[in-house]
Amino acid sequence: MEIKKLMFVTKFEDLGYEAVQALLSLRKASLEHIVFMNVIEREKVAMQRGVGYKKEEAVRLKEAANIRFIDWAERLFEQGMEVGVYIQIGSLEGEVAKAVRKEEADLVVIGRSHKTAMEQFYSGSTVTGIIRRVAVPVLVYKPASESPFSLGKPFERPLLATDWSPASLRAIDYLLPLKPLIQEVSVVHVADEKEIEGSSAMQAQQIRKDTKRRLEELCARFEAAGIAARAHVYVGEPEPEIDKAARECQATMVVMGTSAKMGWVERFIGSTPREIAEKSPFPTLLIPPERR
Amino acid sequence: MAKKVLTVDDDPDVRLFTTTVLEENGYVPVEAGNGEEGLQMIKSEHPDLVILDVLMPRQSGIRLYRELKTSKALANVKIIILSGIAKKTFLRSQQALTEFGESPVPEPDFYLEKPVEADVLADTIRKAIG
Numbered sequence: 258m259e260i261k262k263l264m265f266v267t268k269f270e271d272l273g274y275e276a277v278q279a280l281l282s283l284r285k286a287s288l289e290h291i292v293f294m295n296v297i298e299r300e301k302v303a304m305q306r307g308v309g310y311k312k313e314e315a316v317r318l319k320e321a322a323n324i325r326f327i328d329w330a331e332r333l334f335e336q337g338m339e340v341g342v343y344i345q346i347g348s349l350e351g352e353v354a355k356a357v358r359k360e361e362a363d364l365v366v367i368g369r370s371h372k373t374a375m376e377q378f379y380s381g382s383t384v385t386g387i388i389r390r391v392a393v394p395v396l397v398y399k400p401a402s403e404s405p406f407s408l409g410k411p412f413e414r415p416l417l418a419t420d421w422s423p424a425s426l427r428a429i430d431y432l433l434p435l436k437p438l439i440q441e442v443s444v445v446h447v448a449d450e451k452e453i454e455g456s457s458a459m460q461a462q463q464i465r466k467d468t469k470r471r472l473e474e475l476c477a478r479f480e481a482a483g484i485a486a487r488a489h490v491y492v493g494e495p496e497p498e499i500d501k502a503a504r505e506c507q508a509t510m511v512v513m514g515t516s517a518k519m520g521w522v523e524r525f526i527g528s529t530p531r532e533i534a535e536k537s538p539f540p541t542l543l544i545p546p547e548r549r
Numbered sequence: 550m551a552k553k554v555l556t557v558d559d560d561p562d563v564r565l566f567t568t569t570v571l572e573e574n575g576y577v578p579v580e581a582g583n584g585e586e587g588l589q590m591i592k593s594e595h596p597d598l599v600i601l602d603v604l605m606p607r608q609s610g611i612r613l614y615r616e617l618k619t620s621k622a623l624a625n626v627k628i629i630i631l632s633g634i635a636k637k638t639f640l641r642s643q644q645a646l647t648e649f650g651e652s653p654v655p656e657p658d659f660y661l662e663k664p665v666e667a668d669v670l671a672d673t674i675r676k677a678i679g
Binding site for chain 2: 292323326327330331334335336337339340341342343356359360
């Protein structure tokens with residue numbers, strides 16, 4: 258699973274050229290092509306009573322995006338990169354999904370959702386909306402100012418948070434080709450507090466030992482490929498513990514698998530990958546389940 | 550017989566503009582929306598001239614230009630680059646690709662930066678293919 262082509266989806270206020278620069282480290286692996294995308298939400302230019310379709314506004318927004326992208330593209334072309342651009346009017350999730358299929362992109366990079374909690378409840382999260390529609394990993398990028406350890410090298414110290422799901426195990430195959438960029442991988446599992454509740458100290462230690470052994474097996478896969486890896490067991494609620502682990506391991510990114518949960522189920526019972534992607538200060542790479 | 554000119558540009562407004570200029574000047578216009586489609590049409594339509602954008606989905610004009618100029622069969626296709634990307638960037642980009650080990654390619658004979666006036670485009674087409 259190489260990253261040859263990435264699709265960089267931006268509203269400009271959420272992700273700027275500094276994020277593109279940080280992602281250029283992927284050239285050491287296999288990155289050759291960046292496709293920029295800006296989606297102008299339909300409501301901004303839609304038909305309104307007494308106003309009609311705001312064509313001039315649509316042209317203005319498209320041209321503003323085009324000018325930014327030309328500037329970014331010039332810098333990348335001059336470094337020998339291949340660059341493409343999409344500026345579309347429509348729904349973000351739908352347009353991104355269409356462009357990813359058309360371009361056969363290997364990775365989608367987006368900023369965190371700007372929807373309020375109430376908007377997310379009714380219409381779902383942008384991040385999970387995209388990941389449900391595309392079969393490729395989604396990197397939710399956070400500005401360097403928010404990420405304690407990013408330092409412009411997001412793939413240097415990834416933290417793989419596994420719940421043993423097929424998607425989180427698939428993340429290993431995704432990280433292995435990134436060897437030239439990775440210094441060390443932290444492989445983390447957060448055990449449920451309920452698992453050790455009421456157990457004796459011996460039983461709790463046994464759970465920790467068994468979990469660590471399973472994690473060591475995953476680490477062995479990285480080490481066999483020449484990537485240093487370290488296993489860590491945490492106990493408690495997944496979101497704060499993953500965040501804590503990322504800080505303690507000085508991670509530059511959190512990597513997680515996602516489930517194929519239906520949107521409405523997720524809105525009611527929540528989702529750890531979505532919470533981490535949208536609330537944690539660490540860039541979050543979400544690996545989708547394998548599509549049949 | 551009227552000469553055939555292929556416009557390769559993802560912007561339908563630009564394609565409409567060049568098509569109008571071409572028709573008004575007695576040429577036969579054909580169109581493609583990206584570099585990949587453009588290459589297929591060059592092979593199937595054998596245009597006398599290609600008006601080529603740079604920044605496009607699927608495949609950029611930089612790559613398509615390189616493919617044409619390094620192909621024995623297509624190296625002689627006349628090309629006008631018509632783009633918002635500066636000529637300086639186009640040249641640096643080709644230079645960077647050559648430095649990465651790809652074959653050197655000649656500079657484009659004609660390079661117009663967008664936006665371009667209809668008469669300037671028509672003059673350039675005439676200079677390229679008569």
